Amino acid sequence: xxxxxxxxxxxxxxxxxxxxxxxxxxxxxxxxxxxxxxxxxxxxxxxxxxxxxxxxxxxxxxxxxxxxxxxxxxxxxxxxxxxxxxxxxxxxxxxxxxxxxxxxxxxxxxxxxxxxxxxxxxxxxxxxxxxxxxxxxxxxxxxxxxxxxxxxxxxxxxxxxxxxxxxxxxxxxxxxxxxxxxxxxxxxxxxxxxxxxxxxxxxxxxxxxxxxxxxxxxxxxxxxxxxxxxxxxxxxxxxxxxxxxxxxxxxxxxxxxxxxxxxxxxxxxxxxxxxxxxxxxxxxxxxxxxxxxxxxxxxxxxxxxxxxxxxxxxxxxxxxxxxxxxxxxxxxxxxxxxxxxxxxxxxxxxxxxxxxxxxxxxxxxxxxxxxxxxxxxxxxxxxxxxxxxxxxxxxxxxxxxxxxxxxxxxxxxxxxxxxxxxxxxxxxxxxxxxxxxxxxxxxxxxxxxxxxxxxxxxxxxxxxxxxxxxxxxxxxxxxxxxxxxxxxxxxxxxxxxxxxxxxxxxxxxxxxxxxxxxxxxxxxxxxxxxxxxxxxxxxxxxxxxxxxxxxxxxxxxxxxxxxxxxxxxxxxxxxxxxxxxxxxxxxxxxxxxxxxxxxxxxxxxxxxxxxxxxxxxxxxxxxxxxxxxxx
Amino acid sequence: xxxxxxxxxxxxxxxxxxxxxxxxxxxxxxxxxxxxxxxxxxxxxxxxxxxxxxxxxxxxxxxxxxxxxxxxxxxxxxxxxxxxxxxxxxxxxxxxxxxx
Numbered sequence: 001x002x003x004x005x006x007x008x009x010x011x012x013x014x015x016x017x018x019x020x021x022x023x024x025x026x027x028x029x030x031x032x033x034x035x036x037x038x039x040x041x042x043x044x045x046x047x048x049x050x051x052x053x054x055x056x057x058x059x060x061x062x063x064x065x066x067x068x069x070x071x072x073x074x075x076x077x078x079x080x081x082x083x084x085x086x087x088x089x090x091x092x093x094x095x096x097x098x099x100x101x102x103x104x105x106x107x108x109x110x111x112x113x114x115x116x117x118x119x120x121x122x123x124x125x126x127x128x129x130x131x132x133x134x135x136x137x138x139x140x141x142x143x144x145x146x147x148x149x150x151x152x153x154x155x156x157x158x159x160x161x162x163x164x165x166x167x168x169x170x171x172x173x174x175x176x177x178x179x180x181x182x183x184x185x186x187x188x189x190x191x192x193x194x195x196x197x198x199x200x201x202x203x204x205x206x207x208x209x210x211x212x213x214x215x216x217x218x219x220x221x222x223x224x225x226x227x228x229x230x231x232x233x234x235x236x237x238x239x240x241x242x243x244x245x246x247x248x249x250x251x252x253x254x255x256x257x258x259x260x261x262x263x264x265x266x267x268x269x270x271x272x273x274x275x276x277x278x279x280x281x282x283x284x285x286x287x288x289x290x291x292x293x294x295x296x297x298x299x300x301x302x303x304x305x306x307x308x309x310x311x312x313x314x315x316x317x318x319x320x321x322x323x324x325x326x327x328x329x330x331x332x333x334x335x336x337x338x339x340x341x342x343x344x345x346x347x348x349x350x351x352x353x354x355x356x357x358x359x360x361x362x363x364x365x366x367x368x369x370x371x372x373x374x375x376x377x378x379x380x381x382x383x384x385x386x387x388x389x390x391x392x393x394x395x396x397x398x399x400x401x402x403x404x405x406x407x408x409x410x411x412x413x414x415x416x417x418x419x420x421x422x423x424x425x426x427x428x429x430x431x432x433x434x435x436x437x438x439x440x441x442x443x444x445x446x447x448x449x450x451x452x453x454x455x456x457x458x459x460x461x462x463x464x465x466x467x468x469x470x471x472x473x474x475x476x477x478x479x480x481x482x483x484x485x486x487x488x489x490x491x492x493x494x495x496x497x498x499x500x501x502x503x504x505x506x507x508x509x510x511x512x513x514x515x516x517x518x519x520x521x522x523x524x525x526x527x528x529x530x531x532x533x534x535x536x537x538x539x540x541x542x543x544x545x546x547x548x549x550x551x552x553x554x555x556x557x558x559x560x561x562x563x564x565x566x567x568x569x570x571x572x573x574x575x576x577x578x579x580x581x582x583x584x585x586x587x588x589x590x591x592x593x594x595x596x597x598x599x600x601x602x603x604x605x606x607x608x609x610x611x612x613x614x615x616x617x618x619x620x621x622x623x624x625x626x627x628x629x630x631x
Numbered sequence: 632x633x634x635x636x637x638x639x640x641x642x643x644x645x646x647x648x649x650x651x652x653x654x655x656x657x658x659x660x661x662x663x664x665x666x667x668x669x670x671x672x673x674x675x676x677x678x679x680x681x682x683x684x685x686x687x688x689x690x691x692x693x694x695x696x697x698x699x700x701x702x703x704x705x706x707x708x709x710x711x712x713x714x715x716x717x718x719x720x721x722x723x724x725x726x727x728x729x730x731x
Binding site (some may be wrong): 092093096202223227233331332334435439441 | 687712714
């Protein structure tokens with residue numbers, strides 16, 4: 001028997017993705033729809049000996065092809081013959097959900113309508129009559145309650161037994177379709193026609209709902225009661241800040257950091273030493289030993305230690321997103337974000353950028369106006385990502401031992417302030433004529449499906465792992481080569497290496513910044529490959545030895561201080577270097593993402609150059625003003 | 632209602648041709664306070680018009696104002712048994728009649 005081809009469509013917040021994740025579990029392939037940066041998710045499973053493939057189409061409110069997602073849904077359904085197209089409908093929100101249903105039926109796509117969240121509808125005092133709906137539309141209807149195993153089994157039974165060809169649109173529907181076609185031929189301006197068709201669809205929906213839904217008023221719903229605290233008055237921002245604080249504590253103190261430290265100990269301890277001994281034991285050449293231990297293990301290891309932090313941050317954010325709270329965050333922060341030339345919807349991607357700018361830049365897709373999207377993409381890299389943190393932690397511990405935590409926090413603030421200023425500037429120059437919009441559904445609060453949260457966390461975080469395995473790997477080898485070789489071949493003295501030469505070539509740029517040394521120049525260059533390498537490069541250059549691990553660097557401040565690095569910087573020039581590192585050109589992975597998301601080399605080049613310029617200028621100001629003030 | 636709308640527009644037009652400025656107060660969703668319920672009279676032209684209509688805000692639709700964000704904007708409304716947040720400047724494009 002051939003593979004049964006299923007496509008899932010539906011509005012956002014209907015539990016569609018949960019159904020997809022429950023159906024296919026880990027057997028998913030995530031790719032890209034051609035030409036656009038929207039995830040294409042396909043999953044596979046077997047049921048009763050039948051192979052089934054499931055495509056999860058993007059959640060949309062309509063298919064007017066106004067957004068890339070809407071275009072994908074309609075193009076996919078028009079060009080691919082599916083055995084079953086499932087329309088996942090949130091029963092508690094059936095009126096608006098049916099809009100997409102009707103629109104799809106108008107296009108002649110037969111639908112299996114899944115009345116999902118039946119339990120939630122009952123809690124709200126709504127009763128949706130599935131059999132009646134089946135009669136009215138002439139399409140098969142199945143009832144589910146979200147993620148229960150029973151519902152999934154029921155869906156699979158229906159998928160494998162329903163023959164869509166047996167269903168014909170009802171007379172009522174046929175009548176509506178003829179009406180819409182007439183409106184289309186009326187010769188009025190297109191806009192007017194579109195609006196009349198929208199009205200006709202809702203007129204039909206009103207008619208259907210009247211026959212299918214019975215409502216009894218049960219008073220305020222659970223979500224309403226929660227919103228009285230989480231989305232209301234002065235309490236809302238306070239709770240938001242507390243939740244934000246908790247997320248950062250979980251990530252950086254309670255769970256993430258201990259795991260990161262343990263991992264770091266294993267990598268820089270047993271693994272590095274074990275590899276060194278093993279390689280020496282089998283008589284590998286010294287240069288290759290050095291490449292593997294000092295280059296690859298140190299470099300890739302430094303990134304791997306950040307993986308737990310990144311994954312835990314994304315887990316927290318995905319979880320919050322699953323509960324529906326992120327929509328409230330957008331709601332309560334919109335007034336503030338708007339003054340900055342952004343939108344409340346942009347808070348979530350910006351929060352992700354404290355973990356890593358790459359998923360944050362990708363997250364900007366969710367913003368619907370071009371102005372919001374582009375501004376968000378361009379300012380995101382100013383924020384302190386997980387890889388910049390060790391630079392700040394090391395320098396703060398070395399040069400400001402009494403105020404280390406405050407200095408690191410100050411760097412976060414400087415990043416945020418720069419992002420805000422630049423957003424304002426771009427908003428009134430580059431994207432002056434473009435509008436910003438905010439129209440957002442506030443879905444009911446729900447307990448997120450853990451499986452979906454984990455899958456989403458993995459999707460977002462795995463980019464970081466790939467980065468460790470590819471770019472960081474190559475960069476480590478590259479930096480190792482640059483720092484161990486010169487034109488004459490291998491060199492013992494790092495100060496005669498290629499890296500020293502390169503660092504020397506650009507360090508004049510920083511003469512008036514207080515850190516015009518070739519070592520700092522080399523660290524800046526390596527930081528463009530990956531910010532993680534700034535600390536490890538400095539360690540290598542100042543000869544701190546094999547002990548460098550970016551993450552526990554703060555504890556090793558003393559080792560660094562005694563190594564000559566202490567003498568190379570004053571506390572003011574160290575501060576200027578921190579500011580520069582905080583703001584300058586994003587790493588190549590982030591640049592690559594900008595190119596993909598912003599659409600072209602132009603924006604990528606623009607980001608690289610303007611951020612370098614901003615960092616150079618601000619850092620110069622800091623150093624010169626600081627000198628004047630006698631620091 | 633439609634006839635009244637036209638009449639209103641005509642009066643404004645006639646007065647303005649005699650250089651008389653007439654201010655007509657039109658109740659819009661923007662003026663809603665938490666607890667108010669309205670019936671939509673018209674959705675004015677804007678970039679958002681078709682999106683608002685797609686989300687179910689049409690002439691005749693009932694909406695209830697739920698709350699405002701901490702600084703008064705955006706506002707949350709209940710429409711067709713779901714909750715929607717929109718900015719007041721967009722709500723100003725939606726003419727309404729008060730039910731309660």
